[in-house]
Amino acid sequence: MTISDLKQTIPDSIKPKINWSRIEEADDFAKTVKLFRQGKYAEDSFRRYRLQHGAYGTRMTNDYAMVRIKLPAGEIYPDQIEKISQLSEQYSIGSAHFSTRENIQLHWIVLEDVSEIFRGLAEVGLTSREACGNSVRNVMCSPLSGVCPAEEFDSTPYALATARFFLRNPMAQNLPRKFKFNFTCCEKHGMVRMVDVGLIPQIRNIDGTPQRGFKIFLGGGLGNRSFVGHQLEDFTSEEDLLYTSIAVVRIFDRLGDRKNLARNRMRYLVNDMGWDKFQNLVLKERAVVRATQSVVTQLEVDKTPNVIKRPVRISNENGGEIIPDGYARWLKTNTVKQTQEDYRSVFLTLEAGDITASQLHGLSNIIRNFSSEGMARSGFEQNLALRYVHEDDLPNLYSKLIEIGLAKSGALTMTAPIGCSGTTSCNLALTNSHRLAKEIQRKFLELKLDEDDDLSDSSIKISGCPNSCAQHGIATLGFFGGGGHVGKDMYANYQMSIGGRSDGDTMLGQTLLRIPAKRIIPVILKVIEIFKANKKSDDTLKSWIHRVVNGNEDSEIKSLVDIKKILEPLVIPPTIEEDPDFYLDYGSDTSYHTKTGKGECAA
Template identity: 35%
Template sequence: MSHAPASTVPIKTEPISPDILEEIETFEAEARRMVSGDVSGDLFRPFRLQYGIYGQRQAGVQMVRIKIPFGGLTANQLRRVAELTEQFATGVGHVTTRQDIQLHFVELKDVPAIMRGLAEVGLTTREACANTVRNVTACHLAGICQGEVFDVTTYAKTVALHLLRNPLNQSLPRKFKIAFSGCKQDCALTPIHDIGLLAAKRTDGAIGFRMVAGGGLGSAPRIAQVLREFTPMDELIPSIEAVIRVFDTLGNRKNRTKARMKFVIEKLGFAEFKRRWEEAYVSMGHARPTHEPIKLLPYPDEPVPLIMPTSNGSKKTVAQTNGSVNGAPTETPFEMWRRTNVVRQKQEGYVAAVTKLFMGDLTTEQMLHIADLADRYSNGNIRTTINQNMIIRWIPESRIADLYDDLASQGLADPGAELVEDIIACPGTDTCGLGITSSKGLARALAEVFPAGRVPEDLKDVTVKISGCHNSCAQHHIATIGLHGVGKRIGEHVAPFYELHLGG
């Protein structure tokens, strides 16, 4: 463990609701039965996965996946995650490409304590794994993006919590992924999801979503197809439920490798799939159009912070630079970081700063530091990104230099966030039982090739993603340079190799 100092900020907790407490106690009882031999490991495995707990390639320890809808965390929640990471894991957390946070090397006996600790601050591991609707992701710039049609945050949150513990979502043929994007840049990558929702606006001013279905990566990558060009808000949840019902009914439950929804569409043809979806929609009691408004769950992430921007703050602002915009040697470390990691918000006077986490890893001390900075410089909220980073939003531009200094003090001010030098890698053989290669090891080697913050301008949009196997947890298929681990027979032995993908 890293033995991080205890945070001086107390963690605010709420009583755990009786139903969630019963759920945790059920897991605890089943875990004891498995340890005592009353339940076999094979029977316990699907139950464990339903609760967001994975086995590792190392015997006797688990990976705990914390589900974070749309990547939204409060500083208070991040402090609790840090506390649990320090107490029960290795002192290092891992941000995933689905905006979750994973804890590794956790003993099974400690999992219920982690679940209780998370529940006290409104977090859960439930359905972060298994044949369920996984974490609902969204663009980390939602609400502040200059080009967005509207803020998709509340819709992502509403859908995520509507499906959590929903009977419809407990035993699907295979995992199911949903993503929300607010503009045409599509930072949430909707085409590679089972359901992708892109913000749209009709000529009459009505807002809704362009809905695509059937995307996915893995061993048989597919791009989602348009199911509805415009989905009105009052039809959003029933439209999603109808897709899940068709998948639940027609998905392949015998062959796991052919079980994703993309194979249902491949077998039926998209026109027939759409017809089945329409039938499911009507059978649920909905006949378009329905006039029942969507009941949105508020997410108070974006009130104007108590710290207001001022005109006489630091002389260092986002607009200023002392060197070449291409990273000339005259550029100071602060200027380089500001150029690559700071984003102007659509709200005048505010910026957002991306904290680059190498391969998504951060220590408990760094978690506590980011939580403190979110309180000090913003409104106490953080978001994880699908590129394994964290972002603090709503920072008064006049305070950006001070934030940089505070980040740098904990090794959190590396430039090049979300750019070519920000390599994406899954855990690979470090912990994953399915991994064939050490994706993190390769990422470390490649990181030495790219000078942080000084990559030429014409390469800034190049992406490098490394998966330890064909499952594409690092999304290697959609990278400019993608690699995934494979086994290749050499004589009597099988050796690890990488398969190279270009132009994704």
């Protein structure tokens, strides 16, 4: 026996249960691009076709696309991560990007290479089909579904079955606009009131027998105008899940506004019609669906439990009990205890969702070695969770994450802001929200704000324009980009909102004031300072702001107006002579000006 025989082998990868891909779509896409380049395919039809297949346009150019890879229910397996690592090096910029809707995006792909990406994805069972365009977008599920102590049952199999039912389904190929489903585990961890269809699993005792079902919320959503969803009924049984979904999609398809692109999401339909009427319509439509669908139309819910098997390790490679620095901080701010005894879910701190090809490569082995379910789950916050990590393996996991630069703390705190792609690749963006999110994270980790319990349940979300890709409307502190100016000199400016939340008390943030990009960090620190000076002993920033926003605070700060007064002096623009840097957006060394192209959200 030689030394290399003793070398620890990597456990085999768990194979995905569902193959989402179809290889023929790669060939078809390649052919269609050729026809388009030869002028044999009309530009509008091509754009629709491209979006339907998950390739989105790129800022100021027709030569590149962004490919949005769907991770239904957030599930991603080691071989898939490995493949995405490879694809990002071959065809993209050597990094990939985790979105807020459980997609992985590859940016700056040459349009002619998109079909090669489809081919690679098909090798590992992934697809980007219907990740863009007027279709049912990726079906999300809470990254804690199945391990959350507060959940009534695991909704993951239902999310997967729903994704499977609608993917490539003719009824969902040309909706008035995109359509989104979010499944969650419990009130706290979901985002069910801010989406077309949001679902919380619940169990009811019906005639003495426990029955599975859902609380379903309809017509919510964030955007230029945001609305909170309405609960359809007390309890929607498991059997009615598909009928209800079909009924809602059919009503939207039939009655949704196909003309006015700016207001054709289902939430506008619900708002225009009034909730009572819409609710009535859904219930009636469901009765029709129930009566007319064939028995073969049903969700294929695979309830076989996943195999949980702690990966075998011959020995601790670290050779002992040396726990690296920063472990306690990381454990506190990046991990949560699961229902399952001795196991934790570990969240990775990414910078605004970005991860390099080599980190992805390292990560695939880490998942094989540490997750007892052999896969990972992406979350709602541009991040990724490794679940079923045995408590005893945590220090070793932490060391491994340090090796690949993914051991930063703060994943589950306010110090991990969301930033959409902004001017790094998006046609609509006015500001570099992406870089701003990274700047805030670096600064706040340096200040160790992730260790502050008062701040941990708050959130910061930054969009580069009034559309809500970063979901700023439900952030404790939300920002969206625009331009400000002093005379002829322009600077990147953000509208700030405060007090948004997406839990059981879901509400939209209240508009506070405009903050220049280069003043955002001091302004947030000031808000924290005001809070600290006025809080009650068991307050968090989130709970304190909630009282202020609702007019229930009795300290010196009675309302948002009082906060605004304190912040106003901080946002006065200097002249360009006094502070030239003020007039440069983050990540840019030339003077700021707003510049946008055509959006494709509503193509």
